[in-house]
Amino acid sequence: MGTKRQFRIWRGDENGGDLQDYTVEVNEGEVVLDIIHRLQATDAPDLACRWNCKAGKCGSCSMEINGMPKLGCMTRMSTFTEDETVTVTPLRTFPVIRDLVTDVSFNYEKARETPAFAPPADVAPGDYRMQQVDVERSQEFRKCIECFLCQTVCHVVRDHEENKQAFSGPRYFIRAAELDMHPLDTRTDRKEYAQAEQGLGFCNITKCCTEVCPEHIKITDNGIIPMKERVVDRRYDPLVWLGSKIFRRGETPQTSVTTARQGSATPPGTSRGGTHSHAGGSHDPQAEAQAQSGVNWHREVPHPTAPAVDDRGRLPLTELTFDRAAAPSPFGDDVTFPLPPEHLNFAHPEQDDKH
Incomplete structure (x- = not known):
């Protein structure tokens, strides 16, 4: 025989709603999604909740449980004390469709x-x-x-x-x-x-x-x-920046990665107003000043560009003088596997496990 537990669940839609209290039976080994299903079968048949696999693999039953975003099917009732009221609300970041279902x-x-x-x-x-x-x-x-x-x-x-x-x-x-x-x-x-x-x-x-x-x-x-x-x-x-100033790479931005989405191509050697080069140069002095002063939340983000190449598709001398991209990177050729434990830029998924 299960015990009675207190639940508080948000009910409503895009026009508003509030928290409603329920007293529901909880059995050993059950998860929050089990309780939602029991409420749908007893006290709240119109309670909306999205779910699919009930095995933590579909990601459908996302909700906020006591203020923490969690999966309903992976949150066991045994993690709460018997006198604790479990509050279940929809994901706050996305618009509510109805009850626990968000868009x-x-x-x-x-x-x-x-x-x-x-x-x-x-x-x-x-x-x-x-x-x-x-x-x-x-x-x-x-x-x-x-x-x-x-x-x-x-x-x-x-x-x-x-x-x-x-x-x-x-x-x-x-x-x-x-x-x-x-x-x-x-x-x-x-x-x-x-x-x-x-x-x-x-x-x-x-x-x-x-x-x-x-x-x-x-x-x-x-x-x-x-x-x-x-x-x-x-x-x-600083070395890449200096190279861009010496060889003036910023004056000839190349094809933008957003060309396909914009539906227009930029021929090699043709400049685009306000487009930053690969090294950070730009034809727009105002955009450059904003970039130097920090993030401006109101300006249009410049489109990225590929490394500057000549009409034969060859890289300039500034690219050829470096044997790798400016500095050692966790993505570069200087990484060996398996990664040494002192490598702080990489945290193995299992490193927190207790053995």
Whole structure:
């Protein structure tokens, strides 16, 4: 025989609502989603809740339990004291449809904006070959079940609705990192795209996304921080900056990564007003002044560009003088596997486990 427990569940729709109290029977071994189902069968048959697998693999039953974004099917009732009132509310970041169901279409829109995997043109799909050592790091990000808990807890969009247009969120930062690490992906502008189009610079690495991930993906340590390091290496490294000034690389921006989406191409050697070069140069003095003074939330984010090349597709001397991208990077050739434990830029998913 189960015990009676107190639940407080948000009921309402896009026009408003409030918390309603329920007393419901709880049996040993049950999870919060079990209690939601019992309420639907007894006291609240019209209670709306999204779910599918009840095994922590579909990411459908995302909700906020006592203020913490969690999966209802993975939150056991035994984690609460018997006299504790369990409060269940919808994800706060996204618009409410009804009760515990929210409109998460924002995430699917950002998924469509993310450039897809670009395999080598001269390799047939059945001929793709990769070594395990080459996919060791990006394989972690494939565990994402798209529960969007990391998206809803990210304060950049949680507390600032106006940021949604320019910010993709942690789920798509690790997607960009995964493809940037992929040994067969041929796009070389993933990090620039993440910075200029996905809003990577808005993230201040509070690691709240990592804390709520039910798959224990090290989103910040293994995805966002390395991507930020790559961007800083290319854009702000003093040697690259000096080379751009000496060889005036900033005067000839090349094809933008957003050309396909904008429907217009930029011929080699043709400048685009307000477009930053790969090294940070720009034809717009105002945009450059804003970039030097810090983040301006009201200006249009410059489009990223590929490394400057001549009409024969060859890199200039400034590129050829470096044997790697400006400085050692966790993505570079200087990384050996397995990674040494003192390597602070990489946190293994299992390193927190107690043995």
